[in-house]
Amino acid sequence: MTTTAPRSPGTYHSRSRVTRKRVLLAAAGLALVLVGYTIGRLQGGSSSPAVAAPLPPVSSPSALAPTSESPPPSVEPSPTVEEPKGGTDAYSTIQAENSTNQQGTESQDTEDDGGGKNIGWINGGDWLQFDQVNFSGTPATQFAARVASDVGDGVQGRIELRLDSLGGTPIGTITVGNMGGWQKWQTMTTGITPTTGMHTLYVTFASDSGTEFLNLNYFAFSH
Numbered sequence: 637m638t639t640t641a642p643r644s645p646g647t648y649h650s651r652s653r654v655t656r657k658r659v660l661l662a663a664a665g666l667a668l669v670l671v672g673y674t675i676g677r678l679q680g681g682s683s684s685p686a687v688a689a690p691l692p693p694v695s696s697p698s699a700l701a702p703t704s705e706s707p708p709p710s711v712e713p714s715p716t717v718e719e720p721k722g723g724t725d726a727y728s729t730i731q732a733e734n735s736t737n738q739q740g741t742e743s744q745d746t747e748d749d750g751g752g753k754n755i756g757w758i759n760g761g762d763w764l765q766f767d768q769v770n771f772s773g774t775p776a777t778q779f780a781a782r783v784a785s786d787v788g789d790g791v792q793g794r795i796e797l798r799l800d801s802l803g804g805t806p807i808g809t810i811t812v813g814n815m816g817g818w819q820k821w822q823t824m825t826t827g828i829t830p831t832t833g834m835h836t837l838y839v840t841f842a843s844d845s846g847t848e849f850l851n852l853n854y855f856a857f858s859h
Contacts, residue, residue, distance in 0.1 A: 656757045720834040723768035726776055726857040730766065732839075737765035741793075746853055747819040748782065754853040757817070759842035760793065763802060769837040775830030776857040784851040786818045793843035793850055797828060799835045806840075807831055818851050828857070 724730060732755040733743045740762030746754035755764065781795060792813045798804040808828030815822055842847050 639847045643760075650776060657743075680723045688747065699748040719773045722768050723770035723834050724766060726769050726771045726831075726837075727859075728776070728854050731853050731854045732764060732852040734766075735764040735839075736767045739763050746851075748784075748821045748853050752853075754784075754851050756850060756851045758841050758850040759791075759848045759850050760841060762848065763838055763840040764835065764837070766837040768834055770834050771831045773832055774859055775832050776859060777827060777830050778858040779828050779855065780823055780858070781810060781824040781855040782821055782853040783810075783812055783815070783825055784818055784853075785812055785815045785849055786820075787814050787824065787845070788846065789814060791845045791849060793841060793845070795850070795852070796840045796842060798840060802838050802840065804838070812850055821853060831857075 664728075694811055715841065717832065718859045724854065731752065733753040740757075740759060741755045741764065742757050743753045744756050775824075778796060783795070785793075787793070791811075792811055795810040796806040797808045798806055808826050810824050837851075839855070841850065
């Protein structure tokens, strides 16, 4: 029978020292980790991971492109007013006896300067018609008539100008009374509603007396 020799006490002592060294090293490593963690908490504040600040929005290319002002809207040119052609020139001397139609009047030889004829025996309700009177594109604003009268004192009558209809609103009126004789001629004027273009002109007569009150030689319009 073989007998095993007993181990010497030095062998156990060396193993015990190795074990203690390993424990001490592990404890020292854990302590270092704890110290580093504590320092990190003190220096960096919260342990939560840092969140990056949002980047500013990137402008689209259209927003960065230079803008140009819109061109002003085009203005349509004013239509050209065509001058009427032909007819009787409203700005010439129009003889009363040259009417194209009439009611209640008669013509006679006149003693006015220039001679010729005048229209007489004019009473309320009578009228003269002149076709195609051309006022052109520039408005007429005045009317002048060569008239004479020998009605009684206080008797008056009116010359009224109407366009295109006997019932139209007068564009102008002249009030006449006694002038001292049926061949004592005077020129009377009045303003009228501005008138352009080609029109049938009605010269109508009105009187409240019921008697003949006027002789008319000629008339004309002006601007």
